[in-house]
Amino acid sequence: MVVDGLELALESAPHLDFLVAGDEAQLAPLLAAKSRLTSKVDLIHTTDVVRDEDKAAQALRGGRQSSMRLAINAVGDGRAQGVVSAGNTGALMAMAKFVLKTLPGIERPAISTFFPTRRGASVMLDLGANVDCDAENLVQFAVMGEAFARIVLGLDRPTIGILNVGSEDMKGHKAVREAAYILQHSTDLPADYTGFIEGSDIGLGTVDVIVTDGFTGNVALKTAEGTSRLFGHFLREALKSSLMSKMGAVLARPALNAFKIKVDPRRYNGAMFLGLNGICIKSHGSTDAFGFSNAVHVASDLIKSGINDDIKAHFQRITRVETPDDGIEAPQTADAKDPHA
């Protein structure tokens, strides 16, 4: 899949060169069969791999000769400008953080990607790197997400929203309310903070950048993917249900294909680990060559963009806003006596 994906990526980006880390005995025959790749690919041979079931800490300690680690090392020592992996997300983040380090001012990197909405496309982060997040983390995600939206989506001044259970100020838990306060009171943000948004705003494209913790973001992204697949399944079933509907589907086939391409998750494959001192892209593990080639394009575009210099410059400019000592207004509770009810 990876070798096929590289060949596809070269079709629209013939200037790319690749270092491929893996078992030469497996890779050499695959590469030899693709004449266009031979002059474009150098191998980094290793037989050690990080497995999907490995824990991040374990991969970090034990996987020093793994293909994943050697690929990241190539970015660390300047032989490569970016790394793309379809492997274990936790291990990739741990190794990339260890080798590349985070950008100054960033506590924790976040996983970010863009996806289709009614208004075009939006960016969401974090998508799973950080299960627990405080307000400061969310604010950092907002600044990084703004740079990502500006550069990847080509927007002048992206809008930012924080994902919550309602749009009123008093909704949600402590981290989102404090992060909202900081974003509302920061005067030197490079973007427009527009307030809280709800899950239904994701598909509407209400904002360009959706800020959330890694737990909620991961669930939201996978729920949206699952709902798309469910919808597609119901639609196919409906169109197969009668002779008339089958004939209708034949007439509408070009339109239905265009629709299919529009919602094809492979087109949006390639999530960036934002906040690292280097370009690191995570491809879906179960994607195909087309999806992988898109992840390679994301890497290539981000390398060209200078996104990390952009993020660094913004963090130097931002004045830190602290939340008031007496805290933000308490959340709406179902029981006046018990703040947790």
Next chain:
Amino acid sequence: MVVDGLELALESAPHLDFLVAGDEAQLAPLLAAKSRLTSKVDLIHTTDVVRDEDKAAQALRGGRQSSMRLAINAVGDGRAQGVVSAGNTGALMAMAKFVLKTLPGIERPAISTFFPTRRGASVMLDLGANVDCDAENLVQFAVMGEAFARIVLGLDRPTIGILNVGSEDMKGHKAVREAAYILQHSTDLPADYTGFIEGSDIGLGTVDVIVTDGFTGNVALKTAEGTSRLFGHFLREALKSSLMSKMGAVLARPALNAFKIKVDPRRYNGAMFLGLNGICIKSHGSTDAFGFSNAVHVASDLIKSGINDDIKAHFQRITRVETPDDGIEAPQTADAKDPHA
């Protein structure tokens, strides 16, 4: 909308009688125009209302003569067997909890509803009543959700999953890992706990009952609704894109209509506040008469089912399992040194 909804509900459930709380000056003419309703509806007159922007605590203190409170009071003193409201969710929960109290053993009620999946339908809770949840809350949601799935979906032995960012035991935050431990080690659960599930499992119908905190559940539900609407929007655009596709859509219209009915959110309108000592159903605020009539049917079905006696009986049987003193295995982290990285 409410009066039209009651008329619709009577069509398939002519045995129902209604108490309607609200302004007689507004309601009487609406009811007079529906001859079928006059013998079926008694009015509880009040001009006070809970507004959407009211905080729960404020509504609880100040709204003692509001239509919402008077409707709940009618359940509390036995004049009604259940209450349906399309109003302010937080206020409805606060008032219902105050008037009806929770069932023995239940700390916090949860909002639950069912929705379509590839395998039929599933139940999810909490959908927004509890922004922060600990393991014990999640376990209580599992037991209540099981009863809801058994009764509403007619399942013998529903399966239960906890919504998480991955299926491995070490994934997720403390509350989900501890709740999983308790469910795994409880021998007297009336359901099968199958483990962690991800957002993509919701549409697949991997489990019958999806347990989650109110923040994540609310985002997941609204993300799924938003994605459905986005998908529908893209599909309509595609089918309007050419003469051929328009002709195709005409031929496939009955199939497309059947599909539309299948994913119509109005069919799934009516979320139950599970864990209260009474039947309390929340209708979407923006639904129409058809959606509201479905919420009335959910109330009627649950009243007949005796769901609260069922939940009470299960809580009496369950042996409490405690998590081990040394805690559950630590989460997978992106940095071995920092448990929050």
